[in-house]
Amino acid sequence: MTTAGRGPQSDAADSLGATARLEDLRAAIAARARDCARDPASVTLIAVAKTFSAEEVWPTIARGEQTVFGENRVQEAKSKWPDLRARAAAIGKQIELHLIGPLQSNKAREAVELFDAIETVDRDKIAGALAEAMAKAGKRPRLFVEINTGGEAQKAGVAPQEADAFLARCRDVHGLTIEGLMCVPPVGEQASPHFALLKLIARRNGIAHLSMGMSGDWPLAVQLGATHVRIGSAIYGSRA
Numbered sequence: 001m002t003t004a005g006r007g008p009q010s011d012a013a014d015s016l017g018a019t020a021r022l023e024d025l026r027a028a029i030a031a032r033a034r035d036c037a038r039d040p041a042s043v044t045l046i047a048v049a050k051t052f053s054a055e056e057v058w059p060t061i062a063r064g065e066q067t068v069f070g071e072n073r074v075q076e077a078k079s080k081w082p083d084l085r086a087r088a089a090a091i092g093k094q095i096e097l098h099l100i101g102p103l104q105s106n107k108a109r110e111a112v113e114l115f116d117a118i119e120t121v122d123r124d125k126i127a128g129a130l131a132e133a134m135a136k137a138g139k140r141p142r143l144f145v146e147i148n149t150g151g152e153a154q155k156a157g158v159a160p161q162e163a164d165a166f167l168a169r170c171r172d173v174h175g176l177t178i179e180g181l182m183c184v185p186p187v188g189e190q191a192s193p194h195f196a197l198l199k200l201i202a203r204r205n206g207i208a209h210l211s212m213g214m215s216g217d218w219p220l221a222v223q224l225g226a227t228h229v230r231i232g233s234a235i236y237g238s239r240a
């Protein structure tokens with residue numbers, strides 16, 4: 001594995017050594033799924049590319065099997081992914097891009113255009129704006145509701161005790177199909193109760209997908225039922 005720095009490189013150089021780490025990680029996730037008596041195909045790795053440039057991300061598209069990526073900012077995604085998507089399509093690869101960071105309602109239109117999945121639906125204003133943007137664009141990204149499982153004041157997401165009512169409003173008021181739930185457990189806490197809570201809320205609301213688990217806790221998330229793990233630094237290295 002190369003440990004070269006982040007200087008200017010040609011797009012084939014894989015300056016981060018990310019391709020090798022990514023392939024190791026894909027194998028480790030599949031092995032973990034099998035150890036937990038799960039079908040490896042039931043766990044999707046979302047490679048979180050935030051803060052890394054298009055040139056740094058490109059080798060992980062061009063060289064390997066990875067097609068699912070995550071970004072946490074609409075503006076950053078807009079500056080990177082139309083071009084990366086086109087380059088991927090030119091070599092026969094179809095990208096699936098997930099928004100995993102907070103969304104402002106005035107960016108709903110752009111988000112619908114840019115992303116294949118939006119994981120951070122967490123209030124009526126966003127749900128309404130997305131419904132309107134989706135109708136206008138004639139495009140329906142897959143939607144996940146973010147749950148603030150730790151009840152942290154500064155964190156996005158629906159409070160766990162409000163989740164059932166919000167999910168019902170997404171369906172009945174906004175006409176949205178919610179396919180999954182997403183959470184980011186509080187830093188420095190055991191993640192397992194948060195993952196278990198997310199699964200409980202999903203199960204009682206008939207929701208199939210669980211986006212949970214990051215670089216530090218994905219094995220636990222796979223054990224507890226994650227269908228999507230969102231991993232950045234374990235692939236691309238630590239962020240500046």
Ligand SMILES: *Cc1c(COP(=O)(O)O)cnc(C)c1O
Pocket residue numbers: 048050072100101184214215216230231232233234
């Ligand atoms: C950055 C980010 C990740 C990836 O975190 P790593 O610890 O780098 O794997 C996952 N989920 C969300 C919501 C993020 O913002």
